[in-house]
Amino acid sequence: MVAIARRAQSGQPVTLQELAEDVDLRLEAVSELVSCLETEGLVHQVTWRGAEAGVTLALPPEGVRLARLVEIASRLTLGAGVHGGPAWDALAGMLDNARVAAGERTLAELV
DSSP states (O other): OHHHHHHHHTTOOBOHHHHHHHHTOOHHHHHHHHHHHHHTTSEEEEEETTTEEEEEESSOGGGOBHHHHHHHHHHHHHOSSOOOSHHHHHHHHHHHHHHHHHTTOBGGGGO
16 A cells, blocks of 8 residues: 555556565565455556556545554455454454554555
8 A cells, every 4th residue: 555655646556567566576466455455445446658557546645544454454364254262362462453553543654
């Protein structure tokens, strides 16, 4: 999201390939993440320079709470179900800490 927001500040979308290079992830992983962010209404696809498609923020950075990003990341990595056991309890505790740290902060504070 930070990489997308930084490009959005300059008025330009970022292609999935550029984003993959920026964050050092496989293109397939970036495509999956962007799809999730699009479903969440945080980014959208745009046409740029004719046929080249890219993504940009769907909301201003001030409108994207970090706590929301923590929740999305949690669902993508841990799933939406309830799990039990010491390892899952530890992960839930870390997630709670991340929520507290995010507080009311927004994406604007990171770009």
